[in-house]
Amino acid sequence: RMLDALINAPIESAILVNTEGTVLAINRIGAKRLGKKEDEIIGMEIYNYFPSKLAKSRKAKCNQVIRTGKPIRFQDKLEGRYYDNNIYPVFDDKNKVTALAIYVRDVTRHRQAEIMLRSLVEGTAKATGRDFFNKLVEHLATALECKYSIIGRICETDSRQIKTLSFWEKNKLGKNFVFDSAGTPCDEVLGNKICIYKDKVSKQFPQNEWLTGHKIEAFAGAPLADANGELIGILTVMDTKPLSNFMVDGALSILTIFASRAAAELKRINAEDEQLAIATRLRKEQKALFDKHVALKQVLEHMDAEKSDFRHEISSSMEQALMPYVKKMRQKNGSLSKWDLELFEDAIKSITGTEIDDFRANYSKLTSREMDICDLIKEGKTSQEIADMLHLSLQTIQKHRSSIRKKLQLKNKNINLPAYLRYK
Template identity: 30%
Template sequence: MVFKDISERKYADDVLKQIVVGTSAAIGDDFLKALVKNLATSLRVKYAFIGELTGGKPEKVVTRAVWANGALAENFEYGLKDTPCENVVSNKACYYPNDVQNLFPKDLLLVEMGVESYLGVPLYDNEKKGRGLLVVLHDAEIPESIDPQAIMQVFANRIEAELERHDAQMKLDKHLNDLERLVGERTAALETSNQNLSEFAFIASHDLQEPLRKVILFGDRLGELNRGLDEKSRDYINRMQGATVRMQDLIDDLLLFSKLTTYSSPFVKIDCNKIIEGTLSDLEARVNESRGTINVDKLPDIEADSFQMRQLFQNLIGNALKYRKEDVDPVINISAQPDGNGNVVIKIEDNGIGFDEKYKDKIFQLFQRLHGKNAYGGTGMGLAICKKIVEHHSGSMTVDSTPGVGTAFQVSLPKKHPLSERTG
């Protein structure tokens, strides 16, 4: 008797190992197919299938994998009513060792398949709600010597895990597809926006500039008649000329911004020291007028668009000169240091009027100003242009400021850029 128990236990272990080996290399539908095949073969039955509840009314089951008569078979759908499966999905394992056709006379599928015995165990989702069943059927009594119900339960748990993995994969795939669709829509919208900007740039450079030039021309001619005009007329002319200058500056900045958005060129290795030298040469008159002092440390070479870098430094240094304190000579310090991640952080620090840091995001937005246009000139686009340049270079830009003390901009830029023209 002891020998028989040991022999049966060893046989059951061998059956488990055989099924595990036969399914270990598969996932998804391949795993389900491998399982019904190895389960039917090991338990020596004609039929095995895995089914999932459809959730409809009346309740039905759709199979995910079917083994019949020694081969994989097509999946099928069937109703649960008046079948042994109806009892299984009611959350209990059911074993009918013989005469199952007479027990369920309305289940014509049992008759068609010539089934004599039936064993089914329920499958659950991760919330312990019924989601399907694992079934084996045979045209004779299912051998009990290896406790087939225990073996079925072991692999029912594995099926549940695989179905949950499949659900998670489906959700992930749907999320990725939705994300890909949104990215496509966003890309299309961005391309449309860029096209609109390009069209605007064309209009601004032709249709807007030409009449503006005429206004400036005739304003200058009226200004030449200064001696023959009264004070009010001269004031009107001065206002008109000031407005046309602001309009010209605005068009120029809008054109520059649109080019930053729509135009991309390979970057080359540039010497930031030479870029700063050229920028300071352009700003020499303003520096002298404000009696400013500009201290520049040794700056590194980076891979960038030299024109855009010059525009970036011109805007930031120009702002530092513009927003200076009354009766205090401006001092601007420019330095750089690596951040350890392949980037260079360039710092432009001034002793100007500063601003409340609650506005540190607002100042980078288009047409946003913290001061009236009469107090400080400009279009409200300078820092938006700076941010766009930095983003175009795959960098980042931050600012720290204290009212009455000064402002410090930190510009982080990669030393080597993927759009560069370097070779080798």
């Protein structure tokens, strides 16, 4: 009984055969895998229970152990399942191999997980950025046999809002969208933990129209965090059928492995988006500065033109006021009458600093409204612009301008009023 318990305790197939392949002993697991009871197999040749190609391969491995006296380990496949085989030699007193102890373990889940992981790694290895996200949701959904997969970024304005960056929907990339994590399993993921629901998701979250509308049964999700542990996104898979125990284990392993890579890519994309936003803002500011530069240049050119006009007016005034007396001096050999000298002095005063006193005296005669209008005229505002700013009619402004010219004694209509006011 103790020996029987020992043989049947392992979850592996345990078989003892002689060098010809005849079964000497077998445990329940081994017999069950061959579709027989133990006593039906004992005394039979073990190779008869396998397809010819597999039987030939396993027999060759057994003969190798008999010939070398060394144990051997290998894997093979039978009816879609993978098996890990260990064959040990059994020696007699003369150190001759007289039997073989064979242990066979079903490693289908491990092999499938390995294939699943390899497929994910190979499918995403060369991808970066958003292309990586697209590849990841595709291969993640395929590996875990799920219809939906999402990688999303937490919105800056609301930490409960998720904006999808890649959305896999029934064998194709779907349109990205924004959703509220409240009332969904994603809310638990945002608690910074991997969350898995094997089944009944729609029943457990009946208020969420998306989950119920898509008849979601299973969910698995992992948080994405940066190097400082700050949550920046989520990675999820969903399906309309329950997850098997194997798929639960696979989802847990894969999400754990790829969450770090996805978080790193998301962090890089966030940095790139931030740099792009800064560059865009700088371009706008640069354009605004350029526009201001152009406007300032135009103002300066306008001021230069007005200065030139004003210098021309001064030159013209000097010529008109002084040249007659210069001619008289030439005609009279440099001598002028007292009357001529007084006129000459008045002419000089009219175009030199003494005129400033007269301007100040005249300017003080202006009303406060006329002074306001003078300030706007000096700034280069047109009559229409001044009217709009002071909420007056254009005709009223024109009357004020006429009054200003009269009070400042600008009888010469050719004198530019804006230039005159700025000069004074």
